Amino acid sequence: AQKITQTQPGMFVQEKEAVTLDCTYDTSDQSYGLFWYKQPSSGEMIFLIYQGSYDEQNATEGRYSLNFQKARKSANLVISASQLGDSAMYFCAAVMFSGGYNKLIFGAGTRLAVHP
Amino acid sequence: DGGITQSPKYLFRKEGQNVTLSCEQNLNHDAMYWYRQDPGQGLRLIYYSQIVNDFQKGDIAEGYSVSREKKESFPLTVTSAQKNPTAFYLCASSLRREYGYGYTFGSGTRLTVV
Numbered sequence: 001a002q003k004i005t006q007t008q009p010g011m012f013v014q015e016k017e018a019v020t021l022d023c024t025y026d027t028s029d030q031s032y033g034l035f036w037y038k039q040p041s042s043g044e045m046i047f048l049i050y051q052g053s054y055d056e057q058n059a060t061e062g063r064y065s066l067n068f069q070k071a072r073k074s075a076n077l078v079i080s081a082s083q084l085g086d087s088a089m090y091f092c093a094a095v096m097f098s099g100g101y102n103k104l105i106f107g108a109g110t111r112l113a114v115h116p
Numbered sequence: 117d118g119g120i121t122q123s124p125k126y127l128f129r130k131e132g133q134n135v136t137l138s139c140e141q142n143l144n145h146d147a148m149y150w151y152r153q154d155p156g157q158g159l160r161l162i163y164y165s166q167i168v169n170d171f172q173k174g175d176i177a178e179g180y181s182v183s184r185e186k187k188e189s190f191p192l193t194v195t196s197a198q199k200n201p202t203a204f205y206l207c208a209s210s211l212r213r214e215y216g217y218g219y220t221f222g223s224g225t226r227l228t229v230v
Contacts, residue, residue: 006158035219043204045221091158095219101166103174104149104208104219108158 002027002096004107011112013082020067021077021110023092029053032096034075035104036066039089048090051075082114118143122207122222128230129194129201137192137225139207145220146211148190152176153204153224162205165190194227202229 003026013019025034032053038046051059051066059066067076075094079086092107120141129135139148147166151159161174165184179198184190190209194201207222 004158043206043224043226045206045208047219093159101164101172102147102210103161103164104210105161106151106159109156111156 002029002094002105004092004094004105006092006107006110008110009108011110013079013112013114015084015114015116016081018078018080019082019112021079021090021092021112023075023077023107025073025075025092025094027073027094027096029096032094034066034068035093035095036064036075036077037091037093038086039091039109041088045091049077079112084114084116087112087114120207120209120220120222122205122225124225125223127225127227129227130230132196134193134195135227137194137205137207137227139190139192139222141188141190141209141220143209143220144187145209145218146187147209148184149208149210150174150180150182150190150192151206151208153206159206162192200229201227203227 005024034051036048049059049061049064049066051068058068063080065078089109089111091109095102095104123138149164150162153159160176162180163182165171171184181193205225211218
């Protein structure tokens with residue numbers, strides 16, 4: 001079964017420090033995409049970063065980078081220089097092609113708290 | 117500006133009532149999705165549709181129904197068969213075979229049973 005696992009229910013980080021949020025995925029598909037989303041208390045889903053399964057380089061978007069280890073099926077998010085505004089829920093997600101349809105599935109999320 | 121509009125933002129349902137959540141997009145996206153989110157948890161897929169007049173059950177479709185009569189609209193009905201409907205509901209859309217940046221989310225509907 002296709003599944004996304006985020007093992008850290010909550011994380012704390014000091015402002016200006018870097019933090020890594022873990023994500024592993026389970027799929028037999030050869031072609032898939034990996035995403036990270038941020039969800040503040042307002043509930044909106046904010047796209048952060050994307051990694052394709054055939055991309056050889058790790059994706060980066062500003063302070064966000066995705067540590068993609070294909071053989072281990074892991075796609076950890078690294079946030080550098082944390083800011084107070086980074087406090088939110090973070091979700092790892094994957095799009096997998098299943099039976100002729102593509103669908104986006106999510107992990108359970110990690111709540112990040114940034115302390116001053 | 118293009119985007120997804122979900123309405124209403126808050127919805128209260130009495131026991132035994134059916135309610136319909138609206139989701140409209142003007143992005144010309146082929147695919148649309150409904151997710152349910154319970155407090156402190158991730159998003160679970162209810163239904164998805166890749167083209168008009170076609171939709172597929174997700175992981176938790178029981179007690180829900182959808183229609184896709186127009187490309188831009190994908191309403192979700194929460195029926196009385198859904199025993200625990202209180203949750204946050206998110207609608208999303210994407211280009212049909214877009215693996216990249218193409219997923220867009222609405223701002224959500226918070227449904228409460230009273």
